[in-house]
Amino acid sequence: MRLYDIEITSPLLLGTAQYPSPVVLLDAIAASGADIVTVSLRRETADGSGAGFFDLLQQTGCRILPNTAGCHSAQEAVTTAQMAREVFGTDWIKLEVIGHSDTLQPDVFALVEAARILSNDGFKVFPYTTDDLVVGEKLIAAGCQVLMPWGAPIGSGQGLRNPGALRAMRAHFPNVAMIVDAGIGRPSDAAQAMELGMDAVLLNTAVAKAGDPEKMAQAMAQAVEAGRMGYRADPMDRRDMAVPSTPILGLAELA
């Protein structure tokens, strides 16, 4: 999978929030096999713990994808992205512009506006978007080479609410790297996203809030791999009725 100018091996991107401890986080990252982890920027505390967290992540060797989580306007997201570029030393940005505080649904109008400003400023934008084709087109026109449609609301663990829309996106943008971001709850959800032909899955809560985050990270890694192989193997078409798999020819008459 190529994300902008970088070739990435693992189809699993992992968030770093909500883990019971830093040790569990590191174990989960290792078990997931992720090449990319997401981070955020928040107000610096008196103890300067932010630098320690950054050091911890750098030990993993993973590429850092900072987010603009919590931003509700294009201006806030652009400023946050500029700050993230300086702190993390990367021009990659997971662009979130939240439009609704209950559903954490993207404000796609502000998203496109911020994506254009940031792309023009040299950022490589990973937009957290809906599964709307027209918005996808506008994000690509704004300079995005990756699309990150939601599976379900952030942190909900509902799985893919609208697989048909994601399938349509895959068909409509065959050459754009596509990552399902948000809503994954179980390994089967991650496998389903990959079976639809997505290039990768980005998840956080499903691993961090599992009873055993390390084991769930491993399960997710296997699920995305299975889903990817399944897609490449070209699954059979669904049928409405049963079709016997055992040959009819040569069946004995015993009645």
Next chain:
Amino acid sequence: MKIIVNAVPHEVTASMLAAALDELGFTSRAMATALNGRFVPGKDRKTTALSEGDQLEVLAPMQGG
């Protein structure tokens, strides 16, 4: 002068951003600053003047999804 730092009012004697950060005890190598909603790069902090009532945000790496 009084400025707002990460939503908390502070009294600072420094007139430039870099000196104010030192005065406030922000010494981390991994932090970024914004003044009144606009990003101020690290290289510009010494030449960025503060005004009464300015809103300063000092951000650092944190866990994120």
